[in-house]
Amino acid sequence: MNSLWPRSRLLRNSRLLRRADAIVDAAANVFAERGYHGTSTQAIADVLGLRQASLYYYFPSKEAALELVCERGVDGFVETAEAILAGAGTPLEKLTALIAAHLAPNASKRDYVKVFINERRYLPDASRRRIGRKSRRIERCFEEVIRAGIADGSMREGADLRLTVLAVLGMMNSVINWRAADQDDASVARIAAELSQLVVAGLAKPVPARKRT
Amino acid sequence: MNSLWPRSRLLRNSRLLRRADAIVDAAANVFAERGYHGTSTQAIADVLGLRQASLYYYFPSKEAALELVCERGVDGFVETAEAILAGAGTPLEKLTALIAAHLAPNASKRDYVKVFINERRYLPDASRRRIGRKSRRIERCFEEVIRAGIADGSMREGADLRLTVLAVLGMMNSVINWRAADQDDASVARIAAELSQLVVAGLAKPVPARKRT
DNA sequence: ATGCATTTTTATAGACGTATAGAATCTATA
DNA sequence: TATAGATTCTATACGTCTATAAAAATGCAT
Numbered sequence: 479m480n481s482l483w484p485r486s487r488l489l490r491n492s493r494l495l496r497r498a499d500a501i502v503d504a505a506a507n508v509f510a511e512r513g514y515h516g517t518s519t520q521a522i523a524d525v526l527g528l529r530q531a532s533l534y535y536y537f538p539s540k541e542a543a544l545e546l547v548c549e550r551g552v553d554g555f556v557e558t559a560e561a562i563l564a565g566a567g568t569p570l571e572k573l574t575a576l577i578a579a580h581l582a583p584n585a586s587k588r589d590y591v592k593v594f595i596n597e598r599r600y601l602p603d604a605s606r607r608r609i610g611r612k613s614r615r616i617e618r619c620f621e622e623v624i625r626a627g628i629a630d631g632s633m634r635e636g637a638d639l640r641l642t643v644l645a646v647l648g649m650m651n652s653v654i655n656w657r658a659a660d661q662d663d664a665s666v667a668r669i670a671a672e673l674s675q676l677v678v679a680g681l682a683k684p685v686p687a688r689k690r691t
Numbered sequence: 692m693n694s695l696w697p698r699s700r701l702l703r704n705s706r707l708l709r710r711a712d713a714i715v716d717a718a719a720n721v722f723a724e725r726g727y728h729g730t731s732t733q734a735i736a737d738v739l740g741l742r743q744a745s746l747y748y749y750f751p752s753k754e755a756a757l758e759l760v761c762e763r764g765v766d767g768f769v770e771t772a773e774a775i776l777a778g779a780g781t782p783l784e785k786l787t788a789l790i791a792a793h794l795a796p797n798a799s800k801r802d803y804v805k806v807f808i809n810e811r812r813y814l815p816d817a818s819r820r821r822i823g824r825k826s827r828r829i830e831r832c833f834e835e836v837i838r839a840g841i842a843d844g845s846m847r848e849g850a851d852l853r854l855t856v857l858a859v860l861g862m863m864n865s866v867i868n869w870r871a872a873d874q875d876d877a878s879v880a881r882i883a884a885e886l887s888q889l890v891v892a893g894l895a896k897p898v899p900a901r902k903r904t
Numbered sequence: 905a906t907g908c909a910t911t912t913t914t915a916t917a918g919a920c921g922t923a924t925a926g927a928a929t930c931t932a933t934a
Numbered sequence: 935t936a937t938a939g940a941t942t943c944t945a946t947a948c949g950t951c952t953a954t955a956a957a958a959a960t961g962c963a964t
Contacts, residue, residue, distance in 0.1 A: 494940085515728030516813060518921060532942050534923065570895060596809075600729065624894065634896040641885050642894070644869050645862050652861020672854050680893030681837065681855070682783060683847040707910085731951060745912050747953065 501526065501536045506547045506589040514544050514597040544597060545605045551587065551594025555580065556612050559619040569627035570678060576620060577677065578670040580650050585663040592654045617643050646677055714739065714749045719760045719802040727757050727810040757810060758818045764800065764807025765825050768793065772832040782840030783891060789833060790890065791883040793863050798876040805867045830856050859890055 504525040508517045519540055523530045537543045558579045562572055583591050598609055620643045627633030653669060717738040721730045732753055736743040750756045771792045775785055796804050811822055833856045840846030866882060 497941090513726065513728055513813070515726055519923090520921075529943055530921090531923075531944080535941065538923090540922070573894070600726070627894065632896060633894045634892070637888065637894070638881075638885050641882060642889060645865070645886055645889060648865020648869065649858050649862035652858070652865060656857050656861065668851075669854060672851050673858055675850065676855060676858060676893070677889070678893050678895045679847070680889070680891050680895075681786070681840065681846045681850070682891045682893075683845060684897060710911090732953090733951080742913055743951095744914080744953080744955095748911065751953090753952070 505543045510589040510592040514600045548594045551590035574674040577674045581670045585666040718756045723802040723805040727813045761807045764803035769828045787887040794883040798879040
């Protein structure tokens, strides 16, 4: 009749996890604002109305906190991207979907994404590499979709694939640093639409096709 | 017959300036690698084989050093961009030239540019605003050239101008963070060409024009 | 060589930052 | 309400960091 853990332990865990979540959220907030090295554990505690030393009940070190934040910052990106790649649609449609999906967390997880983008380089080697592997999987999704587009004739050949992907990712990742924090989710969708348009069609006006009939 | 200052003073100044240059160069180097807040004045001194306290003969504070580095990082960008805008050429040609000019310092002033891009947000308010004004002048150059392109029919209408400019700048500014440091100047030119192509033409294959004759 | 100005060093004040230990307080439940 | 365990607090060790002051060393013109 007993479950694996006593009820109290489950309760404890759920409360602990909720609180831990709030702590990491505060860390993300301050890291995003002032950068990892510019943030003192005191500043994180201030956001929560906690004492500086109390944080160490929830994580063993400041570095560990950064790791948690970055983890959440990149979480879901890979899965979503790979799902889009595996799903239905033309390469051009998938590219547009990838861009929209990549930008969506700009609204829902702003601080986490910002920290992931700007501060992950300060992670200790081990976790930086682990997280770097995820980044590379995302890059590969974009690569694959463009490769497919070239193969089926919908995208132009001749571009340096890797370079193009890094450029497009760089463009998308810059958004977190210039989009106003107080804008709504719709603004992210609008940005995604504009960036897709830019990446797919470019700025030049297409040569008008001769009469179709 | 006397110049404004005695010869010794000029000599002093030129030597002082050369040395100051080396100091700022070392600061740029370490700031670029570890970030502003991740850098101790000790680390800068180590690069030079100097004692930590000796740095303060050349600048009054670490913040002042960051300011000098950022200053040099953005220096020339505005002038070059405005010159291109004022010069001859079609908007599309000018856009390509702007992109090439914006990327060129990636090779020649790598550390300075990297610090300007990644660390300027840690500048004290006054200098951050001053340097921010320069950034906005650069943005305006891109805006103007696209506006001109739309006006003369060479670029497509309907895009959000400001958003497009920020995206293109974000794309270009990301280069400093992913281009391998040990590559030659030619690689920057190649990247510039690719990015121009991407921004101008997009990834989609143009609909083949019906027979021209 | 001497003397003056420049540059660098030593020494250190004083603030701040991370992390630990153990005491105090809170919470849920019997 | 008494108790056990969870959470937070106080106090503090200990290292690191920026910046200053004064002494020492160096370079240079005469």
